[in-house]
Amino acid sequence: MTTRSAVLTTSPGRYEILTLDQDPPRRNEVRVRMHAAGVCHSDDHFASGDQSPGILPIVGGHEGAGVIEAVGPYTSGYAVGDHVVFSFLPVCGRCKWCSIGLQNLCNLGQHLGTGTRFEDPGTFRLSHAGTPVGQLAGLGTFSEHVVVSTSSVVKIAGSIPFTSACLTGCSVGTGWGASVNSAEVKAGDVVIVMGIGGIGINAVQGALHAGASAVIAVDPVAFKREAATKIGATDTYADISDAADRARALTDGQGADAALVTVGVTTGKNIGDALNAVRKGGTCVAVGLGKSHVDEGDIDLHQLILHQKRLQGSLFGASSPLADIPRQLDLYQRGYLQLDELVTRSYCLEDINNAFDDMKAGLNLRGVIVFD
Template sequence: MLTRAAVLQEVPGSYQATEVELEDPRPGEIRVKMKAAGMCHSDDHFAVGTQQVPILPIVGGHEGAGIVDALGPGTTGFTEGDHVVFSFLPVCGRCWFCSKGMQNLCRLGASIGTGARFTDPTSFRMSMDGKPVGQLAGLGVFSEYVTVHVESAIRIDESIPFDVACLTGCGVGTGWGAAVNSAEVRPGQVVIVMGIGGIGINAVQGAAHAGADVVIAVDPVPFKRESALKLGATHAFADIAEAADFARSLTDGQGADSTIVTVGILRSKHVGQALESVRKAGTVVVTGLGDSVIAEGDINLHQLTLYQKRLQGSLFGASAPLADIPAQLEMYRRGTLKLEELITTRYTLDQVPQGYDDMNAGRNLRGVVVFD
């Protein structure tokens, strides 16, 4: 079938709406009529070239929710009409990492960088003018219809709005889990969140939910600082130096218990600044992405060793998507996790370039593409 999709055809470039051909689902796959797609900064990294695309053209988008439209032969676990959200990291449930509860590190995750089927890096579900078209993260949800592997899909309750649900496929879990799982925030602690975008705002919520007494948001954009104060932050500053000084003023000069780095474009200086901001035995959690081909070093190794500080990478918030996505949506239904408030602007498929312009200008916490 033909479907309209926002396609990246050159780097640097932008996602432009055009028609692509979509294969019918094979065994173990489902076709989904998309209803909403979140606009994550990661997709823009590929468009500007700070992350390397596996193939061009490629359909963007990896936060999505929709309705199952068709099943491949012999595919089980879903029925037509099911409401689903996609986890940008697939979960097989069987590999060593999954068996240890580390679903975010599932071995299938190594395959999402190909833009092709997980089982065959030469097999693509989308094409244009007879040439293969990749799906970002194996999903490519900036499309009216997508065919995906069942291990990327999670059934959700039909009462959950699609524009809310799609956010849990990446941004919510990445930020929330960075605080709750990776930083292991505890009641009474002082926490700094460095960068208040679609990830950082959820790290703020996670830290507050975990019981931190002081949650300090850091962002140069006033709108984002104000948003953080509405969603769990107790204080907000324009730069990390101010935030670190304030944390030290509350802790007898020691610093924050943890600092979570969620800046849009990661540089080593951000990690170094975060390391300076935490106390002895404090934790720095890094979730941001930088240029994949630039290696930098700007960390105080003296403090890392002698102050026994912990530097922790965090992929998808160290979450278990099969359990955590439904749990986050249940928290939303109970009112303990704010999701509707994260959506600043809704866009059409043709407005995806404008959405990323707005994100880069600091006008959005999260933009969402909505489909008819």
């Protein structure tokens, strides 16, 4: 069959809408009709050239939800009509990392940026004029139909709106988990979140759920600071220096217990500023991507070492997707996690470049491609 998809043919480049040939699902694969796909800065990193895709052409998109319309042979546990969300990190359930509860570090993830099949590297399910086409994160959710590995599929209740459900496949787990898992926020903590986009707004929610007494949101865009206040942030500032001063005022001069860097394009300066804002023994969590190699920015080594601070990377918020996605959707259904409010604008597939332009202009918490 064929499917219409948003494809990068060059990097740097812009997404093009192409009609691709799509193979049927094989064993342990399903074909999903897409209903919603989140527009994440990570997808733009491949378009901007900050990150290099393993193959071109490649279909973008790694955050999505839809309905299974075909199941590969000898594939149990899935049925036509199942509603599903994708985890952009696959889970094999067998490797060392999966077995010790660190599903976000599953060995299958080594092929994340290659566009190939996780379990069968070097093979593809899409082509254009006979040329193989990759799927970002093994998904390529900017497509009307996707054939994906069941290692990336999480079944969900049919009552959950696709536009809200799709967010749990990346932005919710990454931001919420960065606070709850990576920063290990505790009751009474003072937390700074730098960058209030799709990731940062969920880091605010995660810190609040973990019991933080103060959550200080930082973003130069007034709309995003207002959105953070509505979610529950106790303070908002346009600049990290003001946020750091507020954290010190709340802690007898010590600084924040944790600072999370959730900006769209992370720089060395962002990391240095956040590290300086935390107290002795505090934690700076680096969440947002940037260039593969940071060549500027200052980290105060005396503070890092002599103040025993912790600089922590965070991949998908250190989540275990098979457990955490259902947990977050349960919180949503019970009214404890806001998702509907995070979708600022919806776009059709043809408007995908406008969606990225709006994201970079700071107009959205999360833009979502809607296929219905």
